[in-house]
Amino acid sequence: MMLFYSPIHGFIHKVLVVAHEAGLWDKLEFVPVYPVKDGYSISAINPLHKVPTLVLDDYTVLYGSQTIVEYLDDNSVSGKKLYPNNKQTRWDALRRLALADTVFEVTVIMALERLQSPPRDTVFSWNWAKVVRSVDQMEEDLKINFKDFDIGHASTLHALSYLDRQTKRGLHKSIPEDWDWRDGRPNLHKWFSEAIKRPSVTSHFNKEYVGDDTAEFCQKKIAEVLKFQGRSAPEKFTSHSVDFVPPGD
């Protein structure tokens, strides 16, 4: 399988954690995509031009991070399953998945807004309140669900590590410089400190990508997918500097 993904340092990709937990790490060919840079458009195989995008061995293309993680988990060869079989547990895991995915999304929105001149203050007031309430909810959730590691936890890891990365950079003047989601949330802090030691996290957390991350490589892999789908590759690399999307969904 090919995984078109963002190798940017400091992201914990939910999909990478799930792939590793499922024992599928070695079956993945990683194709780095830098959606904001010219030449990396993957829109020929995914109209949304978003990562992650997963190409199966029969060249079926899957997108939507929630589609991809469920697919990987369903095809687990490790014996581990992050989607609970018990229905009640499953709905709770999916709720926490939605919670964390949205924390990630709104943090991306604020990180992008920071780059605008001038940034709109309301973007931060709207979204920051959500982040604070959501990490409070995560603290509550961790009080009663500490032992298992499910898809909700994989997403929580992803969201919190990205939140770390962005709050340390300083998001906005309205957000205290020394704000840390760990403060006053001992369960969440303890859980996160343990969770990042999992092999599925250390496999990539704080590691630089090693390999070919050029636009040429990315487009070569896309051409391979299109060929097997009986379609032609684009004649030349398209510039997508105006087709920016956050590197994740």
Place this chain on the structure above:
Amino acid sequence: MMLFYSPIHGFIHKVLVVAHEAGLWDKLEFVPVYPVKDGYSISAINPLHKVPTLVLDDYTVLYGSQTIVEYLDDNSVSGKKLYPNNKQTRWDALRRLALADTVFEVTVIMALERLQSPPRDTVFSWNWAKVVRSVDQMEEDLKINFKDFDIGHASTLHALSYLDRQTKRGLHKSIPEDWDWRDGRPNLHKWFSEAIKRPSVTSHFNKEYVGDDTAEFCQKKIAEVLKFQGRSAPEKFTSHSVDFVPPGD
């Protein structure tokens, strides 16, 4: 069950269609929420302050539209299931769900940007290209999957009807005034024309909400949930004019 949702005319809520297809329409108590108006904050029960939010009969709160629709479908009493049992069909349905949900999301982003002064042109160029490619993909997908009605179709309906609503209002000067996703996409056009005749759509499509849609009613229902969770209701209605979220996720 209580469904906190947006009753705004012209939205086809994926979750409403799924609830109806599942035969659960009559089991739902609808609680209208206008997230942009003061007094309608539902953050006491959903830290994301987003609709849809579903409260089960045991007062478990579910959020994330994909969590909610899967829950409703799993509890179908109609005999119909929108999540395919066959795995290959399921992944394709989830892919189309992700496609349509993202079309909806980026259309919401553009609709909100239109209200800014001045709107940022790049928001439209970034997102509009995605919309056009995605409706092209929907046309392709409909060529081979016309008969069944699955969760991907429910989301496609939702996205296209919202896109209709917003393009007819005029999104931006860069988007042709007479643009219509139907043009040049005969399969999608034909499918949509049939699909909106389904009882699950006519149940609410283009109908005004009838009932109590005041902030007081919304807060009364929230207090009921909190009481059963053993928590206190907020002392007064909080103004959330700076806590705006798009009415849907």
